[in-house]
Amino acid sequence: MKKILLLQACCIGLVTTVVAQTYTDAIMMKKKEICFAMMYDQGSWDEYWEGTNLISNANIGTFTRTTYMPMIAYGITNKLNVLLSTPYVSTKSDGGQLAGVKGFQDVNLALKYEAIKKDFGKHRVSALAVAQFGTPMSNYLSDYMPYSLGLGTQELTGRVIGQYEFNKMIYVRATAAYVWRGQTEVERPYYYNNGSYYTTFMDVPSAVNYQAVLGGWALKHNLRIEASYSTLNCIDGDDIRRWNMPQPTNKFEVTQAGFFAQYYFKSIQSIKGFSLMASYNQVLEGRNMGKATGVGGGITYQFTF
Amino acid sequence: MKKIIAISLSLVLIIASVTSCENELPTFFKYTAYEFSTLDSDGGTWQPILFSSATDIAVAPPAAVGSPAYQAELATLKTATQNLTNKQREAITYWTNNPVLRWNEIALELAAKYNLIPPPNPDGTYTLPSAANPAGPPPFPFAHPPYTSRMLAYLSVAQYDGLITAWHYKYAYNRPAPYITDASIEYAYTKNSLPAYPSDGAVIAIVSRDILKAMFPLEHDYLNARAEEHVSSLMWSGSNTTSDIEAGTAIATAVKTAALARASTDKMGAAQTPKPVSDQIKQEAFDRFGWSWDNQETPVRPVGLTPRFGQVNMWNVPDVVAVRPVPPPAPGSAEFERDAKELRDIAKNLTTEQRKIANWWSDGLGTYTPPGHWNRRTKEYIVKYNMNPLRAARTFAYLNMAVMDAGVACWDAKYYYHYPRPIQTMNGFKTILGTPNFPSYTSGHSTFSGAAAEVLAYIFPQEASAVRAWAIEAAESRIYGGIHYRFDSEAGLTQGRAVAAYTIARAQADGADD
Numbered sequence: 001m002k003k004i005l006l007l008q009a010c011c012i013g014l015v016t017t018v019v020a021q022t023y024t025d026a027i028m029m030k031k032k033e034i035c036f037a038m039m040y041d042q043g044s045w046d047e048y049w050e051g052t053n054l055i056s057n058a059n060i061g062t063f064t065r066t067t068y069m070p071m072i073a074y075g076i077t078n079k080l081n082v083l084l085s086t087p088y089v090s091t092k093s094d095g096g097q098l099a100g101v102k103g104f105q106d107v108n109l110a111l112k113y114e115a116i117k118k119d120f121g122k123h124r125v126s127a128l129a130v131a132q133f134g135t136p137m138s139n140y141l142s143d144y145m146p147y148s149l150g151l152g153t154q155e156l157t158g159r160v161i162g163q164y165e166f167n168k169m170i171y172v173r174a175t176a177a178y179v180w181r182g183q184t185e186v187e188r189p190y191y192y193n194n195g196s197y198y199t200t201f202m203d204v205p206s207a208v209n210y211q212a213v214l215g216g217w218a219l220k221h222n223l224r225i226e227a228s229y230s231t232l233n234c235i236d237g238d239d240i241r242r243w244n245m246p247q248p249t250n251k252f253e254v255t256q257a258g259f260f261a262q263y264y265f266k267s268i269q270s271i272k273g274f275s276l277m278a279s280y281n282q283v284l285e286g287r288n289m290g291k292a293t294g295v296g297g298g299i300t301y302q303f304t305f
Numbered sequence: 306m307k308k309i310i311a312i313s314l315s316l317v318l319i320i321a322s323v324t325s326c327e328n329e330l331p332t333f334f335k336y337t338a339y340e341f342s343t344l345d346s347d348g349g350t351w352q353p354i355l356f357s358s359a360t361d362i363a364v365a366p367p368a369a370v371g372s373p374a375y376q377a378e379l380a381t382l383k384t385a386t387q388n389l390t391n392k393q394r395e396a397i398t399y400w401t402n403n404p405v406l407r408w409n410e411i412a413l414e415l416a417a418k419y420n421l422i423p424p425p426n427p428d429g430t431y432t433l434p435s436a437a438n439p440a441g442p443p444p445f446p447f448a449h450p451p452y453t454s455r456m457l458a459y460l461s462v463a464q465y466d467g468l469i470t471a472w473h474y475k476y477a478y479n480r481p482a483p484y485i486t487d488a489s490i491e492y493a494y495t496k497n498s499l500p501a502y503p504s505d506g507a508v509i510a511i512v513s514r515d516i517l518k519a520m521f522p523l524e525h526d527y528l529n530a531r532a533e534e535h536v537s538s539l540m541w542s543g544s545n546t547t548s549d550i551e552a553g554t555a556i557a558t559a560v561k562t563a564a565l566a567r568a569s570t571d572k573m574g575a576a577q578t579p580k581p582v583s584d585q586i587k588q589e590a591f592d593r594f595g596w597s598w599d600n601q602e603t604p605v606r607p608v609g610l611t612p613r614f615g616q617v618n619m620w621n622v623p624d625v626v627a628v629r630p631v632p633p634p635a636p637g638s639a640e641f642e643r644d645a646k647e648l649r650d651i652a653k654n655l656t657t658e659q660r661k662i663a664n665w666w667s668d669g670l671g672t673y674t675p676p677g678h679w680n681r682r683t684k685e686y687i688v689k690y691n692m693n694p695l696r697a698a699r700t701f702a703y704l705n706m707a708v709m710d711a712g713v714a715c716w717d718a719k720y721y722y723h724y725p726r727p728i729q730t731m732n733g734f735k736t737i738l739g740t741p742n743f744p745s746y747t748s749g750h751s752t753f754s755g756a757a758a759e760v761l762a763y764i765f766p767q768e769a770s771a772v773r774a775w776a777i778e779a780a781e782s783r784i785y786g787g788i789h790y791r792f793d794s795e796a797g798l799t800q801g802r803a804v805a806a807y808t809i810a811r812a813q814a815d816g817a818d819d
Contacts, residue, residue, distance in 0.1 A: 058603035095603060097728045099652070099735035099787075139657060141664070144737070183328060187664030190681070192417040192671055196410070198331045198681070242443070243424035244671045245739075 022073055022083055024175050024211060026126050026163040028114050029075030032305040037071040041279070041296030048146070048290040051239035061095020063146055063290060067105075083110040086137055091147045098147060104137040105150040110157075124165040130177075132157040143186035143202070145246040146290065152184035152248065153204040168221075173213040179232075180206045184248050193238050193249045204248050205237035222267060226260040240288050253287035275300045333410055334684060338402040338494040341693035345817070348695045349473025352815040353466040354620070354702060355563045359473035362559045364552055367480050367502040378546035379487050385540040386491050396538040402494040404506055404535060405464055405697040406684045408513035411531060412460050413673040413680060415521045419448035422670055422742070429604040433577060439522040446521070450674040450749055451614045451712045455573060456520040457676055458620065458709035461701035463516050463564040467508040468695045470556045475500040484543055493542035504545040505694050507553025508560075510535040515561040519568070571618040576611040583608040590723030596636055597723045598744035610743045615717030620706035621807040628714045628803045630796040633722060633746040636730050644790040648727050652735065652787055659785040660737065666750060666782035667738055675750050675779065676708045679757035682775070686765050699817055704760045707808035711756035711801045712749065718800065719744040727787060736787030747797035748789045751780035755801025756808070763809045776801070 022037075029035060044064040047056045071085035086107045092100030110132035117126045134155040136142075142152025159177035181204040191197050211230035218225065237251030258281040265271045277298040283291050349359045356362070368375045389397075400407055423431055423443040432443060439445035446452050480502035484492040499505075514532035518525050539545045545553075578586070591597040600606045615625060622628055634640035651659065668675045683704050687697045724746035728734050741749075758776035762769035780798050783789035812818075 097601065097734065097736055097740060099737055141660065143664070183330075187661045188667060188672070189665060190417075190668075190672055190678070192414075195332055196414045196417060196673075198334065199328065201328045201330055203330060241671060242421055244421055 022071065023110055023112070023130055023132060024159065024161060024177075026114075026128055026161055026171075026173060028078065028112070028128075029073050029081045029302075030304070031075045031078050033075040033302060034305055035071075035073040035300055035302040037069075037073070037298055037300040039069045039071065039277070039296060039298030040067070041069075041294055042066045043281075043290075043292040043294035045283075045290030045292040049286045049288055050242065052287050054291065057095070057243075059096035060093045060146070063093040064091070065292075066090045079114045081112040083112060083132075084108070089149045091149070093147075101140070101144065101147050101149060103140055103149055105140070106134045106155075107137050108132060108134040122167045124163075124168070126161075126163045126165075128161040128163075130157070130159040130161065132159070141187060142184040142204075142248045143188065143191075145248070145250075148248075151181065151204050152186075154182040156180045159209075168217070170214075170216045173211075173215065175209075175211045175213075177209040178206070179209060186248070191247065191249075192241075193247075202247065202249050205234035205251055207232055207234045207252070209233075219263075220267070222264050224260075224262045224264075226258075228258040228260065229256075230258070231255045237288075246288055250288040252289050253285075254283055254289055255285040256281055256283045258282070273302050275302070333399075334406065334681075334688075336401065336406070336688045337398065339688065339691050340495040341402075341497060341696075342691040343696070344497060344499050344693060345472065345695050346476055347816070347819075348469060349476055351469050351472075351699070351817050353469045354462045354706070355466050355560070355567060356470075359470045362470050362556055364470070364474045364503055364556060366478050367548055367552070370480065370486050375546070375548070378548060379483055379490065382483055382540055382543060382546050383487065383490050386493075386543045389541055393538070393541045396534050397493045397542045400506075400535050400538045400542075402544075403687070403692070403694050403697055404509050405468075405694045405701065406687060407535070408460070408464070408509060408517075409457075409680055409684055409701060411513070411528075412457060412517060413677040415517065415524060416448045416453040416456065416677050417671060417673045419444065419446055419521065420453070420671055420674060421447065422449075423447060425604050431604075431606055436522070436574075444523060448521075448674070449610055450676060450753065451576070451611050451617075451716060453674040454676040454705070454709040454712040454753070455568075455571075455617070456517075457680060457701075458705040459520070459564050459568055460513060460516045461698065461705040462620075463512045463560050464509055465695075465698040465702035466563075467512045467556050467560040468505055468698045470560070471503045471505045471508045471553060472695055474503055474552070474556075475505075478502055480549070482544075483546055490543050492544070494544070499693075501545055502549045503552030503556055504539055504549040505553065506539045506544055507536055507550040508557045509694065509698075510539075511554045511557035512561050512564075515557065516564060519565050567618075572613070573617050576614040576617055578608060578612045580607045583612050586612050586720050587723055590721065594632065594635070594722065596725060598725045599729055600742055601726070601728050601740065602742070606742050609720070610741065611716060612720045615713055615715075615720055617713050619710045619713050621811050622710050622714065622804055623807075625714055625717045628800055629718055629721065630747055630800050633724050633790075633792050633796065636725065640792070641730075641790070644792055645727065645731060647791060648784065648787055649731065649734070651785060652737075655737070655785065662778055662782045663738055663786040666779040667786065668750070669739060669741075675753040676705070676712070676757075678779075679704065679708060679753065679761075682772075683757075683761060686761065686768060690765065696817075699812075699815075700764050703764070703808050703812045704757060707756040707760045707805045708753050710808065711752045711804045714800055714804050715747050715749050715752035715797060716743075718747045718796075719749075722746045724793075727790060734787065738783075738786030738788050740788045745789060746793045747800050748780060748783050748793040749797070750783050751776075751789075751794040751797025752801040752804070754779035755798035756805040757801070759802050759805035760808055760812075763805075763812065 046062045067087050069087040073083045087105045089105045090102035112130045140149040157179045161175045163173040165171040183201045209232040213228045215226035233253045234251045240246045260279045262277045264275040279296040281294040434443045434445040434447045482501045484490045510532045514528045587597045726745045754776035758772040761772040780794035
């Protein structure tokens with residue numbers, strides 16, 4: 001569900017809370033295992049970066065984005081998982097008169113492949129690759145930022161994940177991803193992007209994303225906690241012009257820190273298979289996006305088919 | 306392994322299908338040089354706007370075709386057309402034989418670039434753009450719809466008068482095109498019998514450059530560079546010799562001087578009033594009608610946009626009061642409640658089609674404004690109907706005079722009636738478009754569009770029903786956006802049409818229809 005991070009980090013209004021890790025972590029479903037998850041997060045900001053200049057705007061006030069995301073993960077084999085998710089988003093602000101919006105955002109399908117898993121005594125090295133495709137679920141308008149549900153474009157993400165686990169207790173993980181983005185169709189026949197554009201299509205900048213994670217297991221391997229540091233930078237795009245609305249062509253950049261915890265009820269027979277998740281994220285630095293603080297939670301249920 | 310191959314293959318297919326959806330994004334109108342439907346050899350007899358006739362500007366006769374001086378010019382021109390670089394060829398293709406359209410496009414781009422509302426200062430005050438200190442911040446100008454309508458009117462009128470003058474001397478002196486005198490000179494565009502002296506291209510390049518420099522003082526370098534390339538392309542394309550270009554430049558300079566003299570005294574300088582005047586205008590409206598408009602932004606903007614634009618000199622309407630609409634329904638009246646309820650109903654059940662129309666015509670901050678939108682459509686019709694540069698300039702001149710006059714008339718009504726916007730009269734009402742910083746009645750979009758559509762219906766009668774339908778759609782779009790009541794839009798359309806009647810009456814008498 002780092003997909004959410006990607007999309008959201010790349011929109012000024014979008015929350016950056018990460019409520020689940022499935023797209024970026026090193027965890028695999030075994031063959032015929034299935035996991036249902038329902039996640040929630042809420043991100044808000046009252047300052048945003050206009051280009052690289054952090055400002056507030058009383059005509060937006062405090063902006064809030066709420067996301068509900070159902071997700072399914074399934075083990076095709078022990079080495080290959082498929083993931084499907086589709087967030088439902090609502091946006092609003094407490095300043096100004098612009099109406100918020102709500103609706104389904106994008107459907108995302110990913111394949112996650114575990115290329116390497118090697119144990120050295122009590123230590124383990126693993127390497128994974130994820131290919132992910134996302135496309136809008138509805139005809140929501142991307143060109144209504146910061147309120148828009150998403151960027152309204154097809155996305156293709158290639159990601160590599162490497163993890164080293166010490167003593168089966170503490171692990172470090174690094175991920176790198178390239179997010180290729182296409183165009184979004186908007187509803188105005190002209191826009192300005194360092195020059196005139198006579199079209200209803202906008203190029204949405206592609207991005208690179210890096211993340212470093214320090215994690216560990218506690219409470220007899222029932223609790224997983226992580227601290228993360230991540231960046232996402234669009235490779236091109238324009239800046240929000242002075243006191244103007246953002247638009248999907250903008251060059252979005254974000255650096256953020258996050259905390260994540262997941263408790264598995266493995267040892268309680270009656271609710272075995274369930275887990276609860278919680279997360280907290282803070283944007284530290286950005287460009288053309290809100291300085292968001294996000295909190296999230298979720299529940300998962302896992303069983304074998 | 307098979308699985309991995311299958312997965313890789315499907316990924317490749319997904320990438321291929323996604324990337325094939327990519328469109329090339331046009332940054333200017335893709336048209337090429339074309340054959341003109343008419344040459345309008347009597348164009349020099351048409352009535353100019355700023356002058357009494359084409360002969361107000363004197364142009365000396367050119368050197369004889371057989372003279373050594375002209376022969377030397379031809380030799381220079383021939384060299385210029387040979388061994389062109391790719392960049393020079395691109396310039397020839399870009400500027401075409403109707404560069405009026407390109408300069409209109411440059412004007413729209415600058416409008417979009419400068420159409421940014423001044424932000425508040427940290428202490429909650431606002432600093433307005435100042436022509437005396439164009440660098441700001443904020444930069445000058447704020448190219449809002451009234452500013453842009455006026456900028457386009459001066460640009461188009463100056464182009465038109467310059468070309469009437471050029472046409473007069475072209476046919477008075479009858480110097481043939483260079484490639485006719487010297488068959489070895491290659492001409493890049495469609496051949497015709499239009500005489501070459503003075504150069505119509507040079508008139509357009511120089512007069513457009515100079516009007517736009519006055520309107521966008523921070524863009525001198527950019528505009529000089531565009532004009533330099535345009536003028537050079539006149540030689541690269543084999544269109545004109547040096548003396549053709551010099552004569553065209555002289556006409557442009559004389560026209561520019563007259564146009565900017567008018568602009569300096571048209572009262573635009575007083576349109577953005579100080580707060581005491583703005584407060585007085587508001588109080589007068591309140592005393593008259595019992596209501597007034599308030600800006601709803603935080604921090605509140607102390608003065609609305611150009612309260613005295615309604616007093617700026619009009620081109621063709623003798624008295625703005627002649628096109629002032631009847632008063633709007635009072636807030637709270639049955640008629641008001643009916644239209645207010647319509648807005649709430651639309652906001653509650655907005656269809657995708659309504660949302661699209663609202664955004665299609667929004668033309669808000671950061672764009673070329675509604676006047677720009679109508680200029681863009683006009684440009685497309687000019688190419689569709691193969692107009693020569695003189696006809697094109699005439700079309701833009703009457704369009705943009707009507708659009709500016711519509712703006713003046715609309716602004717007169719806006720500040721005379723000082724009518725509150727829907728977000729002011731309906732507590733908690735939310736919109737999908739930003740509400741502008743000026744009163745509600747009449748709708749600017751509707752007034753601009755009503756006027757523009759009538760002028761276009763007159764010039765392109767085959768398109769009359771299409772352009773009138775667009776105007777109605779533009780007027781509706783503001784209702785869907787939640788920022789105008791239906792009575793604002795309907796009164797605006799009517800007002801715009803009334804303004805256009807004056808414009809069209811003048812156009813019908815200028816000799817071009819004969």
